[in-house]
Amino acid sequence: MSPRRLHLNAFLMGVGHHEAAWRHPRTEPALVTDVKHFQNLARIAERGKLDSVFLADGVALWGNVRHNALGGLEPLTLLSAIAAVTEHIGLIATASTTYNEPFHLARKFASLDHISNGRAGWNIVTSASEAEAHNFGIERPAHRDRYARADEFLEVVTKLWDSWEDDAVVKDRESGIYADTDKIHAVEHSGPHFAVKGPLNTQRPPQGHPLIVQAGSSPDGKDFAARHAEAVFTAQQTLAEGQEFYADIKARAVAAGRRPEDIVILPGISPIIGSTEREALRLERELEELIIPAYGVAQLSTILGVDLSDHPLDEPLPEISPETEGQQSRVKLVLDLASRDNLTIRQLIARLAGGRGHRVLAGTPELIADQIQEWFEQGAADGFNIMPPVLPSGLTDFVDHVVPVLQARGLFRYEYEGRTLRENYGLARPANRYAELAVV
Amino acid sequence: MSPRRLHLNAFLMGVGHHEAAWRHPRTEPALVTDVKHFQNLARIAERGKLDSVFLADGVALWGNVRHNALGGLEPLTLLSAIAAVTEHIGLIATASTTYNEPFHLARKFASLDHISNGRAGWNIVTSASEAEAHNFGIERPAHRDRYARADEFLEVVTKLWDSWEDDAVVKDRESGIYADTDKIHAVEHSGPHFAVKGPLNTQRPPQGHPLIVQAGSSPDGKDFAARHAEAVFTAQQTLAEGQEFYADIKARAVAAGRRPEDIVILPGISPIIGSTEREALRLERELEELIIPAYGVAQLSTILGVDLSDHPLDEPLPEISPETEGQQSRVKLVLDLASRDNLTIRQLIARLAGGRGHRVLAGTPELIADQIQEWFEQGAADGFNIMPPVLPSGLTDFVDHVVPVLQARGLFRYEYEGRTLRENYGLARPANRYAELAVV
Numbered sequence: 050m051s052p053r054r055l056h057l058n059a060f061l062m063g064v065g066h067h068e069a070a071w072r073h074p075r076t077e078p079a080l081v082t083d084v085k086h087f088q089n090l091a092r093i094a095e096r097g098k099l100d101s102v103f104l105a106d107g108v109a110l111w112g113n114v115r116h117n118a119l120g121g122l123e124p125l126t127l128l129s130a131i132a133a134v135t136e137h138i139g140l141i142a143t144a145s146t147t148y149n150e151p152f153h154l155a156r157k158f159a160s161l162d163h164i165s166n167g168r169a170g171w172n173i174v175t176s177a178s179e180a181e182a183h184n185f186g187i188e189r190p191a192h193r194d195r196y197a198r199a200d201e202f203l204e205v206v207t208k209l210w211d212s213w214e215d216d217a218v219v220k221d222r223e224s225g226i227y228a229d230t231d232k233i234h235a236v237e238h239s240g241p242h243f244a245v246k247g248p249l250n251t252q253r254p255p256q257g258h259p260l261i262v263q264a265g266s267s268p269d270g271k272d273f274a275a276r277h278a279e280a281v282f283t284a285q286q287t288l289a290e291g292q293e294f295y296a297d298i299k300a301r302a303v304a305a306g307r308r309p310e311d312i313v314i315l316p317g318i319s320p321i322i323g324s325t326e327r328e329a330l331r332l333e334r335e336l337e338e339l340i341i342p343a344y345g346v347a348q349l350s351t352i353l354g355v356d357l358s359d360h361p362l363d364e365p366l367p368e369i370s371p372e373t374e375g376q377q378s379r380v381k382l383v384l385d386l387a388s389r390d391n392l393t394i395r396q397l398i399a400r401l402a403g404g405r406g407h408r409v410l411a412g413t414p415e416l417i418a419d420q421i422q423e424w425f426e427q428g429a430a431d432g433f434n435i436m437p438p439v440l441p442s443g444l445t446d447f448v449d450h451v452v453p454v455l456q457a458r459g460l461f462r463y464e465y466e467g468r469t470l471r472e473n474y475g476l477a478r479p480a481n482r483y484a485e486l487a488v489v
Numbered sequence: 490m491s492p493r494r495l496h497l498n499a500f501l502m503g504v505g506h507h508e509a510a511w512r513h514p515r516t517e518p519a520l521v522t523d524v525k526h527f528q529n530l531a532r533i534a535e536r537g538k539l540d541s542v543f544l545a546d547g548v549a550l551w552g553n554v555r556h557n558a559l560g561g562l563e564p565l566t567l568l569s570a571i572a573a574v575t576e577h578i579g580l581i582a583t584a585s586t587t588y589n590e591p592f593h594l595a596r597k598f599a600s601l602d603h604i605s606n607g608r609a610g611w612n613i614v615t616s617a618s619e620a621e622a623h624n625f626g627i628e629r630p631a632h633r634d635r636y637a638r639a640d641e642f643l644e645v646v647t648k649l650w651d652s653w654e655d656d657a658v659v660k661d662r663e664s665g666i667y668a669d670t671d672k673i674h675a676v677e678h679s680g681p682h683f684a685v686k687g688p689l690n691t692q693r694p695p696q697g698h699p700l701i702v703q704a705g706s707s708p709d710g711k712d713f714a715a716r717h718a719e720a721v722f723t724a725q726q727t728l729a730e731g732q733e734f735y736a737d738i739k740a741r742a743v744a745a746g747r748r749p750e751d752i753v754i755l756p757g758i759s760p761i762i763g764s765t766e767r768e769a770l771r772l773e774r775e776l777e778e779l780i781i782p783a784y785g786v787a788q789l790s791t792i793l794g795v796d797l798s799d800h801p802l803d804e805p806l807p808e809i810s811p812e813t814e815g816q817q818s819r820v821k822l823v824l825d826l827a828s829r830d831n832l833t834i835r836q837l838i839a840r841l842a843g844g845r846g847h848r849v850l851a852g853t854p855e856l857i858a859d860q861i862q863e864w865f866e867q868g869a870a871d872g873f874n875i876m877p878p879v880l881p882s883g884l885t886d887f888v889d890h891v892v893p894v895l896q897a898r899g900l901f902r903y904e905y906e907g908r909t910l911r912e913n914y915g916l917a918r919p920a921n922r923y924a925e926l927a928v929v
Contacts (some may be wrong), residue, residue: 055768069665070664071660071662071667073666076599078660078662078667079660081692082603082691082692084572084573084603084604088573107690108593108596108690109690110687110688110689110690111690114667114668114670114673115666115667115668115669115670116665116666117667118660119588119667119668120653120658120668120689120690120691120692121690121691121692122600122603122604122691123596123599123691123835125566125597125601126565126566126569126597126601126604127569127600128606128673129566129567129569129570129573129574129780130570130572130573132524132570132572133528133569133571133574134569134573148592148593149593150625152588152624152625153548153588153589153593154550156548156563157565157566159563159719160562160566160567161566163522163524163562164524164562164566164567166571166603180860181687183685183686184592184685184687185590185592185685186683186684188684213560220511220518220519220558221513222511222518225509225779225781225784226514226555226556227511227518227554227555227556227557227558227559228554228559228560229555230554230555233550233554233795242622243626245623245624245625245626246620246624247622247624248550249550249560250548250549250550250551250560250561250562251522251561251563252521252560252561252850262771272582292878328625336902339665341665344665351579357535401654401719440595468744469524476501478698
C-alpha cells in the first residue's frame with residue numbers, strides 16, 4: 050500500500066480571505082471581477098500540485114459591501130474559464146439545492162466535467178440565509194426541510210448523471226447508429242420535491258459523477274456528509290476539536306455503509322506566511338489595522354443574532370445563548386473561540402476577519418507545515434482547505450514555500466497521480482446504477 | 490454617416506447543422522462533447538471577423554439520439570471556456586425563461602459578460618416542448634402564459650443588471666470604502682410570476698446589459714422581439730417572406746417606441762459551399778444520402794403532429810391543417826416549403842435535414858455572397874445567422890471564401906469596430922434605470 054498522502058485545496062476568494070485584504074498594498078481590488086486573476090490563481094495552485102481550487106457562493110449580496118470587496122462572478126461560469134487554461138487541477142464550485150432545479154445543476158456540472166476532462170466538483174449547500182430566500186420569492190425553508198430537499202436533489206442529479214451509460218455512444222457511421230438507446234435511460238424520478246423524467250441531454254461525465262463536496266457542521270449537515278460527501282470542508286480551531294469532528298464524520302460514514310477512506314476531511318486554514326515569524330506577525334498586524342471596527346461589530350452582531358453596537362470594543366462578549374436557527378454550529382464556534390482565548394470583542398473581530406471562524410496561523414513555512422503535519426498524523430485531517438489571507442501573494446507563498454516542505458517530508462505529491470479530480474483525491478469512479486441493473 | 494454594414498453570426502451546432510453531418514467523412518462525431526472543437530470554431534469565426542457565435546439549447550433530450558449526434562454541453566458553461574481563448578467575438582447562448590429563475594440567469598450572463606469583457610448575449614426562449622416541462626415536474630404552460638412570464642422575467646433580469654450603478658465601486662483603500670451603497674439598489678420586484686428583492690451579487694456587466702436576442706415567429710414572439718430584442722434569429726425561405734418579416738418586426742419595434750435600427754434581423758442560412766457549383770451539389774448529395782429516411786419521417790411527423798410512417802416517401806404530403814399549439818409558425822413554414830417547391834416527403838425530409846426550416850443554399854462563394862447581398866440590400870436582412878452543414882470545414886469555407894467576397898464588396902468589416910458585442914452590432918449601451926432616477 051502506498052503511503053497516506055495529504056490533499057490540498059486552494060479556497061479562492063476575491064483578493065484574499067482576510068476581510069481587509071482589498072485595502073492592503075499587496076492586493077489589487079479591481080481583480081475581484083477579473084477572470085485573469087482567477088486563472089492566474091488556479092495556475093499557481095496547479096504549479097504547486099494542489100488537488101483542487103474551490104469557489105464558494107451564495108445567491109444574495111451578503112455582508113457590508115460598503116467595506117468589503119463583493120460583487121464577484123458566479124463560480125460555475127468562472128471555473129469553466131479556468132478549466133480552459135489549466136490541465137490538472139480540480140475545479141469545485143458551490144451551488145445550492147434549495148434555489149436550483151436538479152436538471153440544471155446536473156447538466157452544468159456534467160458540462161464542466163466534460164470541459165475539464167474530469168475535474169469538476171460540486172460543494173452542496175442548502176442556503177441558510179433569509180436574504181437568499183428573498184431573491185426567489187419565498188420564505189427561507191426550515192433547516193430540516195432544506196436537508197430533506199438536498200437529499201432528494203442529489204438523488205435526482207446522480208440519476209441524471211447515470212442516465213447515459215458510459216458506452217451508450219457508439220458513433221457507428223456506417224449503420225447510422227449514433228447511440229445505443231438501450232443504454233440511455235429515462236430516470237422517471239417522482240418524489241416529494243421533484244418529478245423529473247430525464248434522461249439528461251448531456252452525455253455521462255468523465256468522472257461518472259463530479260466529486261461531491263459538503264461543509265455542513267450541524268447534525269443534519271454531518272449526516273448528509275456521511276451519506277453523500279466525498280470531501281468535507283470544515284472549520285476547526287483546535288487539534289482536539291479537529292480530531293473529534295474527524296472521528297465523528299468517519300464513524301457516521303461507516304454507519305451509513307461506507308468506508309472511512311471514501312470521505313476526505315479538509316479543515317480550513319488561513320496561513321499568514323513570513324520568511325521569519327516576525328515578518329508573518331507584521332503582515333497579520335497590518336491586516337488587523339485595516340479592519341473597520343464598526344463593520345466587524347455589525348458582522349459579529351449578525352452571526353450571533355445580538356446587537357453589539359453599544360458594547361465596549363475592548364471588553365469581552367456579553368452572555369449569549371446560541372439559539373439562532375440555521376447557523377447554530379457557527380455561533381457555537383465563535384463563542385467557544387472567544388471564551389477559550391479570553392478575547393475582547395476587538396480581538397474576536399480580528400480573529401474572525403482573518404478566517405471567518407477558520408483557523409488562522411501566522412508563521413514561517415516550517416511552522417505552517419508542522420501544524421499541517423500534526424493534524425494530518427494525529428487523526429484530525431486528510432488534508433487542508435487553504436484560505437490565503439491575501440491573493441495572489443498568499444497563495445504564491447504557500448506554493449513556493451510550504452508545499453516544498455511538505456513534499457520533502459514525504460507528505461505531499463511531486464506530481465499528480467491521476468488524470469481526474471477523483472483520481473487525485475484517491476476516490477473511486479462511481480458505477481452507473483442503470484448499467485448495474487442491466488447486468489443483473 | 491458610415492455605410493450600412495452586414496452582421497454575421499455563426500450558429501455552432503455539434504459537428505454541423507445537417508442532421509447526417511456526423512456520418513460524413515468531413516466530420517469527427519466524438520467532437521460533440523469536446524471543448525477544443527468549439528474553441529476552434531469560435532477562433533475560426535473570429536478570424537473571419539464575425540460578430541458572434543451562438544449556441545442553441547433546450548432542457549430535454551430532443552430528437553432521436555439513435556440517429557443523431559446529441560448529448561452535448563450546456564451553452565453558458567461552454568461559452569465561458571470559449572471566452573477564455575478568444576478576444577473579440579460575441580458569445581450568445583440560449584436560456585429558457587420558463588424553467589429558470591431570473592436571479593440565476595441575471596448572474597450567469599453578467600458573469601459571462603465580465604469574463605468576456607462585454608461579449609455576452611442571451612437568446613431568450615420560452616421552451617415549447619412537453620419534454621422540457623417533464624424535466625421540471627410541471628405540465629407545459631400555455632404559449633401566452635410562457636410569454637407573459639418571459640416579459641416579467643426580462644424585467645427582473647434587467648433590474649438586477651442595473652442594481653449596481655456603473656460607478657458604484659469606488660475602492661477607496663484609504664477610507665475603507667469599497668462601494669458607494671447609495672449606488673447599489675435593492676430591486677424590490679413583486680409581480681405575478683416573481684418576487685425578487687436584489688440587489689444582484691455581481692457588479693454591473695461591462696455592456697450594461699448583455700445583448701438580448703430572440704427568435705420567436707408567432708405573433709406573441711414577434712411582439713416580444715419588437716419590445717425587447719436587439720437581434721432576431723429567424724427562418725425565412727424566400728426573399729418575399731424575408732422582406733415581409735423584416736418590415737413587420739421593424740414596424741412592431743417602431744410601434745413599441747423604438748427605432749428600426751435598434752433591432753438587428755438575422756435570417757438563417759445553411760451554406761453548402763464548393764469551389765464550383767458541381768462540388769457544392771456533390772457535398773449536398775453526399776449529405777442527403779446519409780439521411781436515414783425512417784428517422785426523417787418520424788421527425789417530420791413530430792413537427793406536423795401527424796403520423797406519416799405509413800405514407801409513401803416519394804409522394805407529396807397528405808392534407809394537413811396547421812393547428813398544433815406552440816409550434817404554429819414552424820408548421821406553416823414546413824407546409825409552405827413543401828407546397829411551394831412541390832416536394833415529395835423524401836425531398837422535404839432532405840430539405841429539413843439541411844436546415845431545420847432555415848434556407849439551404851448550395852453553390853460557389855460568389856453565389857452565397859450574391860444571395861446575402863440581395864437580401865441585405867432588398868430589405869430582408871441586417872445580416873445572417875450562418876449555419877454550416879458540416880463543422881469545422883463548413884465554417885472554415887465560409888470564413889476563407891465567402892467573407893473575403895463580402896469584404897471586397899464593401900459589405901463586411903475588415904476589422905472589428907468596437908470592443909463589445911453591442912459595439913460590433915452597432916447597438917447602444919443601455920442606461921441604468923436607477924442612475925436615471927437619481928439624476929431626476
